Amino acid sequence: MSTQHRDESDTAAVEFARTLARRLAEYGDRPCIEFERRWYSGAQVGDYITRIAAALDAVGVRPHERVGVVVRNRLPHAAAVLGFLTELRPVVMINSYQSAAAIARDIEQSALVAVVADRQDWTEPVVAACEAGGVAGVAISIEEPAVAAVTAGDRSRIDHAAVERSAPGLHILTSGTTGPPKRVPIPLSALGHTVRSMTGGATAAAPDDPPELVYWPFGSIGICQLLAAPFLGKRMVLLEKFTVPDWVRAVRTYRVRRTGVQPTIVRMILEAEVPPEDLASLDYLPGGSGPLEPELREEFERRYGIPLLWAYGATEFAGSVCAWTPDLHEKFGRAKAGSVGRPLPGVLVRVVDPDSGTEVEAGASGLLEAQVAALGATWVRTTDLATVDADGFVTIHGRADGAINRGGFKILPETVRNVLLTHPAVRDACVVGVADHRLGQVPFAAVQPRQGAPAPTETELLELVRDWLPGHHVPVSIVIVDELPRNAALKARTDAVAALYRPR
Template sequence: MTMARTATNAEDLAALCRQTLAQDGPAVRFEGHWTRWAQIRAVASGVEAALDAAGVPPGAPVAFAPRNSPASLAAFLPLLAQQRRVRMLYPFQSPEALAAQIAGCEVAALVMERGDFAPAVLRALAAAGIVGIALDPGGAAAVGARAEVRAALPCELRAPALEILTSGTTGPPKPFAIGYDVVLGYVRQAKALADARTGPAAPPLLCFPLSNISGLYSLAMSFLRGERVILLERFSVAAWRDYVVEFRPPAGGGPPAALAMILEAQVPREDLASLASFSTGAAPLDPDVRARFEATYGIPVLQTYGATEFGGPVTALSLDLLRTYGADKAASVGRPFGGAKIRIRREEDGALADAGEVGRVEVISPRMGPEWIVTSDLGLLDADGFLSLHGRADGAIQRGGFKIVPERVEQVLLAHPDVAEVAVVGVPDARLHEVPGALVVPRDPESPPEVRVLDAHVRAHLPATHVPRAGVSPAHFRARSRSRPTGARCARFWSGMRYRRTDKGQGALALARPIATIPAKEMGAGAWLRRRSTPAISTSTSGNRSRVRNCASRSRRTTSVAGCTRCTTPIACIMILTSRARDAGAA
């Protein structure tokens, strides 16, 4: 795309945001109260005034860590109207982790809710010469020590864009630029849908985090073009059910975790009678959960496939496709749309796969350009062109909409002085598909680190979605069996565990029976866990060794923590931790 075209798109989007800000009447309903457009304008004007007063040049890039709140929604508009390059950050992480991210940002200012400016963040801003702009319900203002704004910023001459952290579809998460032309395309798509609609429409429900691609997509399809919206801090069954009952929308949607939550809450079937379908995406969906939801409510579940790197969804299952091709396609993520193309490449020899063969998914997304985008997703295309997904080629843990690279969590845990060895795996979860779990070998088996200490350590370096958490079961065992592991042994090991949810919504991995009571012959060569195939740990305690192999069934990858082949010396203490699964809001 030419610079002239890029400039025109930025100008068009800026003009649209100014037009949206000029409206009157109700704008955002949040926690039962309506925020009017006059209040949205007050916050937007406050952001512009605070940036100007702090000496931030009009073209300078800024960082933005929005929460799902009316003030954060309001702040989006002036940042886009000023045609800035905006680096999106996640607010749901520890102050220390956010401070570390800020130190690496080439930005002039950080905009976020006032309550998120913790001392660690303020110190990082002062050290980097970045201005803090705090959002309040009625305005915005600079916070912290006044530091000199950076005089020279490498991003100044780059095209306006939103830099969003990828979920890991094409590799480790990284900032990825979504141009103003892509955002403007979302707006135009929404306008076309609105023009084709007959009768009044329910106000859109926004429940995805505003800092990721799903949140941006839903925001641009509604609020940016001046629609009044219903905003949730995060998805909750009660709020979603109230929305459906009050406004009776013809279709519903939410993160995949929402389906299990709705079933668990036993929402009455009649409450959802208006819904002809439920759309979901951004994360794997358990086929059993989908089948139970459809059987319980008679509502077809329509899945999509997209990623930040694609600029949004590229395939979708529709009611028309389902009616035409039947229930056999219900588990798929549909067909490509909007000019997108999908192909599958075999991992064994790199050749293009035939219909029905599983391989690595490659995508052309016209929003982003004509090049093929190579992903780490495994999938197959059937003879009718429907895409089905079959896990990951890189062993990433798929926690809701986040792909967590195990090595990243392992590196952080290994940096703790009380940790000798560690392996991080994906633990099955009915709502989020997987949550990260860690096997930790302490340096001192007689005095292992407490869970809260490891939790705080990881939380200080990584987003909350990466934190292995809650539920610890130390035990000694002797690894006597040296036979090759099988899928059955994996299943038997995991059958000794159950995932429970406390009254506060905190997930915990508990042992149905202690590790010490599980016969070694059931565990194979130690504790076999579903995992990637790359080596993870090498235990030094008493000459013990660790091995990583694939299951004989070849259905899953596994990790073993095994005793030495020359003796039966037990390997210290093993702690099993799993992540907090507070709800689907971070999914």
């Protein structure tokens, strides 16, 4: 990163942190966060922030030092993260959806001076990991004591050079669809860019605007859902996890006009047969976090008349790089239904040949690269196969690193999955490569049937793939499951699906 860009990034980070702090202070006694159907004022959220800061200060943790948060979508955790970012502190997100031993290992490997975690997560292994590393510990809870010291820490055991290397921002988790989530550093300046993109360039909300719905897992880039509300000065409804009844209640009660979704949520809404009148306030639904099949889009938009404005991004880009807008959807929606839209402001994209790195012509397939101004001038290469048409619309065709090599024949899992989804009794499917002693890899699939429909048989699904695709695409086995194994972000976990395979 050049000195000029570093200075610009530092300035942007400070401006974003100051905006968050100012807007949080402006709530005062007005409602700020609804959690478990109870509203908490800005003053109550601010009290959490003050008490957490005091607890860390009491054990000598300095404002610029890196801390970890064993993160849950709960009110105290929202306050902790918001407070840390306004303090320009580097924050390491630690996945709470793992065993106590795994949380302890994360703490040991993350070069922290302190850990903030829910009272229920202060298990014996976690306390032991903090004490062994000299890491201070603070427990937070929705009930009193809301903030309490757990371990005082021992600064003589801390590697201070390691904990002070990070810039302000978040070390967040990837979605973990192919294995354990990986941690990616996202500077605060880049988080600010993503929030501004999410809010369509708006910088403030009207007093009577509906609240933001916040339900993406905080440990991922979904944290920007949390940041968008105070950035605009809006209220938020915080859900610990997504459920159709809670989501619909919030939309219906507060007349929400837009809120982010992902493919599994779209399927869940359809499966639940939510009455269209319950969603009548929605102007559109921005979405992402996975490919949206044209058939799923068509089914949802036909039933509800609500445009789905899909986007494409990655944790490494701090969010979306391409997206649909309402205007683009109105003009091009039918013609380019399989696209993820055009690049966002401040983003350049190109498609390159995987071997030579040379940019390919419009419409040709290759690896997608993106340059995000907020992250610097570097072109970042993804592992996603894509095309960019003459109108600048990007279409994603699957992951190059996910291709299954069946005895020299390359198979994109998405190709097989898309065929399985054409079966009227299939709600969702996941296709993975599994080891084979003769061919190297072979495709295997797990299928989740629609509720209320007769479950499809393995034989008819295999015949369906055989009818549509060359023989080497046909899975060696297909299992029918009640629910696909998913991570906290509701994405299918390919490693867990592969574990379902039983050689015959």
